[in-house]
Amino acid sequence: MSIKTRVTEMLGIEHPIIMAGMNWATMPRIVAAVSNAGGLGILGAGAFTKESIKTAIAEIRSQTDKPFGVNLTLALPGAKDLVQIVLEQKVPVINVALGRVADIIKAVHGYGGKVLATVAMAKHALYYEKDGADAIISTGYEAGAHAGNAGGLVLIPSIASKVKVPVIAAGGFTSGKGLVAALALGAEAISMGTRFAITQESDASDGYKEGCIKATEEDTILSDRFDGINCRVVKTKRADVLLKRRFAMVEAVSSAFRFKRELDLSWGEIIKGGLSMSQAQGRSITDMPILAAGLSEMQKGYSTGDGTRGLFLAGQSCGGINDIPTCKEVIDKVIAEAEEAMAALNKKFKSK
Ligand SMILES: Cc1cc2nc3c(=O)[nH]c(=O)nc-3n(C[C@H](O)[C@H](O)[C@H](O)COP(=O)(O)O)c2cc1C
Structure with missing residues (x-):
């Protein structure tokens, strides 16, 4: 069985699983690995200059012919120039955060690409939907790095009830049970950051x-x-x-x-x-x-990797992570577990 949603259809991916774009952690190798395994890999653009991002995009394209994305934190210095390059390169999926985007969305749609907008509040989801975003990534309190004030259990259904575009749930997801819960709450895919940062292909230190x-x-x-x-x-x-x-x-x-x-x-x-x-x-x-x-x-x-010298960005999802698998192993396991969890729920709670 495979899980098909509006997100898998829209992005042309096999599984409803996205790797969050993480500056300095999601470099070309891991982006291609996630996309090759049937998810959507997203490059964190903040670690690149105007020149080096072109090379990074070319590297991803040399390693996969599947769709991939670039994450742009619009409020960071230099983001406008990076946007220009990413648009010139016709990157299939753009993930934007912290900034208004109507012009960018128009340009991405012009070449047939899609835009995912990251939010931590329902009111921001409405702004982005109005600007034309194709899907909203709902970031709950549990998330690694910049997290919202509302937990996913509340935020996901709140956003899903307010927007017409599909919602992608982020914050705390590591497993197939989490994917099933997100689908039940009204999301149509999950985005995982911490889980993918702790894989073989992640460039983060041991x-x-x-x-x-x-x-x-x-x-x-x-x-x-x-x-x-x-x-x-x-x-x-x-x-x-x-x-x-x-x-x-x-x-x-x-x-x-x-x-x-x-x-x-x-x-x-x-x-x-x-x-x-x-x-x-x-x-x-x-x-x-x-x-x-x-x-x-x-x-x-x-x-x-020295906790006395630097910060380890990560979410509450650390509690569900005990191994360092490949990205393909992560994705295959999440999908297999989700199928099992759905079957187990059906069996356990079958209506009489
Ligand atoms: C190591 C790490 C780095 C991150 N860097 C970024 C980033 O550069 N831009 C961004 O929009 N979100 C970033 N995030 C947040 C993710 O987009 C996402 O919201 C979060 O990872 C979801 O929660 P999870 O970590 O429990 O999966 C980062 C998260 C982590 C764990």
């Missing part, structure tokens, strides 16, 4: 993967202390330190300089990004260096 596996569902913290926006990370020594003190301005500004250099951004782009970030989040442009310092901590967490 220390990050092991740290997440050790963590239980109790061992993550959601706080705005890390990068200025509510963000969920694993409880590590570094997370404890950052919870107790704010970044020193000098530390924050030096991170902003580093990102400017690494991502080849102009000060104009940094200021524009800061302004749109502050509009999107109701924050001040002076929070920009704090965001840069937080991103730097996250990048250190992935690459060093």
